[in-house]
Amino acid sequence: MNSELSSQQVQDIGEQGLLERLQRFCPPEIIGDDAAVLVTAPKQSLVVTTDVLIDGVHFSDVTTSPEDAGWRAAAANLSDLAAMGATPLGITVGLGLPGKVRVSWVERLYQGMTQCLQKYNISIVGGDVVRSPVTTLAITAFGQVNPDRIIRRSAAVVGDAIIVTGVHGASRAGLELLLHPELGQDLNDEEKTALIRAHQRPQPRLDVLPILWKILTPNSQLPIAGMDSSDGLADAIIQICRASGVGAVLERREIPVPKTFNHWLTQEQVLEYALYGGEDFELVLCLPQELASALVQHLGEGAAIVGSITSGSTVLLHDEQKKFPDQVLSLSQGFQHFNS
Amino acid sequence: MNSELSSQQVQDIGEQGLLERLQRFCPPEIIGDDAAVLVTAPKQSLVVTTDVLIDGVHFSDVTTSPEDAGWRAAAANLSDLAAMGATPLGITVGLGLPGKVRVSWVERLYQGMTQCLQKYNISIVGGDVVRSPVTTLAITAFGQVNPDRIIRRSAAVVGDAIIVTGVHGASRAGLELLLHPELGQDLNDEEKTALIRAHQRPQPRLDVLPILWKILTPNSQLPIAGMDSSDGLADAIIQICRASGVGAVLERREIPVPKTFNHWLTQEQVLEYALYGGEDFELVLCLPQELASALVQHLGEGAAIVGSITSGSTVLLHDEQKKFPDQVLSLSQGFQHFNS
Structure with missing residues (x-):
């Protein structure tokens, strides 16, 4: 890309010009009509989810390259599909842009989105x-x-x-390392990169679904409870409990966190990042004990049984070794987007 | 609604509070999961379309109540579905809001959207x-x-x-009357209201589809060309010609416009509003002459054959009575959103 092209702004090429540039990120057969047509498999239900991300609220050039912002936005939506048990078909992208945004920034955003989508053989099908x-x-x-x-x-x-x-807390830890490079002095470069990568390139856990179906094959009618942990692990468990009219007890030491956490974080920080950090885009599932054990065995990489569903309505954090008192988890440490 | 409630701002109730208020606009079965599930009919393909609307660019409290902004936004998307021959299943709504927006404004926006959707028995299924x-x-x-x-x-x-x-041009005429109340002195109140209504409450032409299928029954494999006229009638015809590699000739006097246009607009304005006004959300279809005549006969209310597809690539505006010279239509009178 020469310097003239890279400094070109959206207002220099207009809406039509920009659309033409962006169409190369879409499959050719879907371009040029009022809407995109997708083929669905027989006897499948349609699943839809939507997210809006605002510059300065949900992403920022300070911590996020346009490629990473694109990847993360696509990953968050695919994670919502995984959380419903759904296989992705495609995404649409609605973009609002100031005229002074560089065309190259927009193209890099689309590159990040398509890189994420390509992993799952899907595309941007409209916008x-x-x-x-x-x-x-x-x-x-x-x-x-x-x-x-x-x-x-x-x-x-x-x-x-x-x-x-x-594991949980990695995305939050990566963000802290990006915002405060002076942190994590006790981590080597590879360890830092892994945490930062967890923040920049989260992986929606669509890979869990075929494993889950395999384990459930003899129990095809079993209702499956779950959601993703995009708003934090505590939030996910509390939401599941609220929706199901149940409580839960979590075993503090069973919550899988990155191995490197103990090198540079206090025990309190480890727990805060894991429970309230958010944006790990992992899955939280509730299954009968036997099936749960089988699933964890197949999943590897930190997957664990962290507790069980109880009657009542409280979500309790328990320490088997009794070093910490029992603690009731609430959403109050979570985000309320509109309150300043 | 008491005055305390009506002055409440989004930041007063937070994201969760607002979501709870808005959930009453959604069917209860779709609330509370990461994504919505919709049942599709067997052997149907999925059609998706998306629009982004920005305050001050695409709508404004000056000319548009929140109800009308909501209706128009929903109608524009349903019109894109109609333009593909698709029956609507639902919409998702992504909303970005400053904290100072009134809760009642948001609720009125959702009322407008759901009023439009109810006409077609669909709902907001996520957001x-x-x-x-x-x-x-x-x-x-x-x-x-x-x-x-x-x-x-x-x-x-x-x-x-x-x-x-x-008819074409009604929406643009309605907008002019809203912006310049001193115009249209020769129109009575009912005539003014009808034009303003065309702008505020456009009707996506989903009603055309069953009529079209009925007429096409003996020709079930016939490819159907068309799109909606949301960006103007001239734009629609030019886009169809470009995509099909053909030209067109339009008969100037055949273009259906509101009967009241001649009371207050010059011939030039009538043509400009009809061809370039936009947002009429009508359908432009291309069919063999015989089927086209049958369709027009069934449609009523201004529907007309306005010309025919020709070889070549120009879109020509012709005057049978030779009062006006032939004119080549171009997109240049249309909008280029990013150019100031």
């Missing part, structure tokens, strides 16, 4: 580009799901084991 | 609400279509008649 005083990214993702295999927040029952995939 | 410096509305609509009945811009062939539904 809209408009002028706006603030850069705004609205993504809607579609997937399909076998109606017998829909994962719902409301399906947890007393006695279920609570399974979490992967 | 996202976030903080933003500028009010932003991102709508994605889903529909389903029989794969043999997809309407495409690229399917026009030489000799086809060009059919337009309804």
